[in-house]
Amino acid sequence: MADTTHTDQGNRLEHYPVTFFATIMGMTGLALALHAAESSWGLGDTASTVIYFVALAMFVLVSFGYALKALKYPKAVSGEWHHPVRIAFFPAISISLLLLSTASLGRITVISEPLWLVGMLLQGVLTVAVVSAWIGARAFQTGHLNPAWFIPAVGNVIVPIAGVPLGYPEISWYFMSVGLIFWVVLMTLVMNRLIFHDPLPGKLQPTLVILIAPPAVGMVAWLRLVGDVDSFARILLNGAYLFTLIVAVQLPRIVKLPFAMSFWALSFPVAAATIASFQYAMKTGSAAHQYIGSGFLIVLVVIITALVLKTLRAMAAGQICIPE
Template structure:
């Protein structure tokens, strides 16, 4: 097979590529969090940060080219009952980069640019993607997978960087940013609760998502990991200290569900692999961001409670994340060099 030209890559460029930026970014952030306990991890975390910035720039070129040169193909994907849910990975990648710039540099202006860009694009994607879903008749139970969480995940990701950035803006803008963060967290959390019921219904009553969709079972860990951390970030910006104790308890309870789901997702993935139902695809990046979000939540709970159990779970989740990220990155790079990974999927 000959390597495709940039023209061909852009025309069929899959919207889910930016899950790689999300996964790499959360690996950088969780590695930096663990560097507080093992300082030797600080340099790898910084290298991952800058690598991810370069990765985003590299992937943005064919993504934007597709919209400019092949708008019909891009719009067709936007109306697809499965592929459309992956378009918001671009805006979530911007929000993750905002969190990275805030953690790894002192350039809060750059973090604000990424955050505002991510917020604007993600609200747009959340409305457009779900508008086509609500107005169309193409969605069936076969299309209901945790990938449907992606628009909701982006909404709840907003306060991860958005809340800490409130300290770097004026009072007038601060109020508007706080309001936007509350809207994102509220909308995304309620959407997750509804979609959670739908996906569990499929798990109970319908055939499971298999093949390249197998990794989507891990996406549950993304809202489980992000929602409590975003809630705590916002509570810390409000003038009611008592709310922090309530938020910490809710955070720990949701984390408990995350531990349970981590084991279940592992068992389902191992079963799919044993049955030969786990072919490599870009969807493997679906392992990474959710797992990193859960590791970050565990680290935050360790900081709040001081319990060694939270740190142990965080470290185990991070170690698994490292292995899955390295495997997925290697196979993605090999597929990109050979050109096979750019072949469009039905």
């Protein structure tokens, strides 16, 4: 029996997915969204601080698990890197570092800059590596393209959010430029795939929500870089609202699908829209956007709660870390 259990644990470690880092993005996004709400409404920071430490602990645990997998099953990691869908989730590691750096500002300032530096460098390397893989010798097909391909681009526009207050404006402009350029390119490709080709497979349907993230995160980063709301910031925010409405129409169908870890893609984009709304409200004094941000926050809390419960149930039922 012990040998069987050991083998089962080994198999589960071998199938430990890089997509687990999307849970860190979601939880850290919740911490940042709560902090934005607390600042906008003049509340204390207890709730956001608690979620911040939960996200930090989750990052340590998830990173340890994936590092262990890399040591024991390097071929499995290589297989994920060469997977046409999962390769896009590797930058979720660097994005998690960048988000934790942002959330650490004003809390544990001493770790904010090291987290940002490591995350920024890793994001730069992964962006070049992933894009090189996309345009390299691999035979990607139209069916492989999905909104998760935005993840490497979104990671770049996150860099300025902590980079500017930490004193790195020029490198922040570089990553912002890269992120915006790839957002335009990938938006064209993804919309073409969604409109003119077969629907996304069931497990990838939740990634449609990722469409909200680039303009929402881009708006927050743009405010960091230019300091105030301008015409481009308004375009980005309203673009995020448009994609929110488009995704909202699809949600009743998406939530009926069987649970998979890809459902965590629902969390971070909603968090980004929440933060962008509160940032706009604080910069302009717009009560309407303050209430919009609050509405997004309520939805986000419901989503995160449901995702945590469903993930725990799936883990208890042995439905996580299994071959696809």
